[in-house]
Amino acid sequence: MDCRDAHYFLRLRRPGSDDLDPDAMASLDRHLACCPACAAAGRALAGFDAAVGRAMRAVPVPDGLRDQLFTEASVRRGAALRRRTFRLLAAAASVLVTCGLALGVYSAARPQADVAGMLAQGDELAMPQGAEKQISAFLKSQRLPEPPPLDPSLFIHAGTESVQGRDVPVLVFRERNGPGVAKVYAFRATSFKLDALREEQASHCSTKLYAHPAAGVTYVVVYTGMDLTPFLRGGGGTA
Structure with missing residues (x-):
């Protein structure tokens, strides 16, 4: 070196x-x-x-400097902790407010069930003329012709069912003195080939056709049993 x-x-x-x-x-x-x-x-x-x-x-150290330094450090750390706690509380409050608003909107979007209206409809359905009005209103809304001669007093409800991927209007009736059910499907020529429809029978159910060529509609009644009479007006014939 x-x-x-x-x-x-x-x-x-x-x-x-x-x-x-x-x-x-x-x-x-x-x-x-x-x-x-x-x-x-x-x-x-x-x-x-x-x-x-x-x-x-x-160099002389002022009295209490050590304690002062520790105190200032504690104050700064406490302030930092309070700021962090405040931020966390603010974030939690924001989440609660957001959830509350969402719940309020969801609650406001849900209608209250109209039990009184349902009772009124039930009373109306119990009367033959009330059932006839409901059947007539449904057929009019669907632009369908005169329905098969099933007894309106046996009417249960009207709606649509999916048949081969297409919504088909349907009327549902109960049997007069038994557990049977009859469903009246309205098939339109615009959605199905009606010329190939035939009456069928199975071990527990049967079908009956009522065609309206001018309206392009054929009613297919699917009912339990082999006799449609218990579902007809006055228990009359099926002609």
């Missing part, structure tokens, strides 16, 4: 410092042992560092 390197490493060596690796320290010590000029420079730097250390330690 030459003098230039020695001066460089002297600036890096400080008391209590391990900035130099052991090999560099050993090489520097060997150089200082044989170079009086570098050794004097080393002693001067060490003296300077010692003087600076004594001066720093001689």
Whole structure:
């Protein structure tokens, strides 16, 4: 090691410092042992560092500074925690308000069940003339012709059913003195081939056709049993 390197490493060596690796320290010590000029420079730097250390330690520390520093740190940490808590509470409140508004909108969108209206319809349905009005109104809304001569007093309800992927108007009747059911399907020529329809019978059900060629509609009555008479007006014939 030459003098230039020695001066460089002297600036890096400080008391209590391990900035130099052991090999560099050993090489520097060997150089200082044989170079009086570098050794004097080393002693001067060490003296300077010692003087600076004594001066720093001689600076008086104000009374209560340590407690003050801890207090300020605690206050800042508390403020940070309060801000974080406030943000979390604000976010939670926002979620609750959003959920409340959504629930309010959902609740407002749901209509109240009109039980009184349902009772009125039930009373009307119990009367033959009331059932006839409902059947007539349904047929008019569907633009359908005169229905088969089933007894209106046996009428249950009207609606649509999906048949081969198409909605078909249907009237449902109960049997007069039994558990049987009859369904009257209205097939339109615009949706089905009506010329191929035939009356059929199975082990528990039968069908009856009522065609209205001028209207392009054929009624297919599917009923339980082999006799349609219990479903007809006055229990009359099926002609």
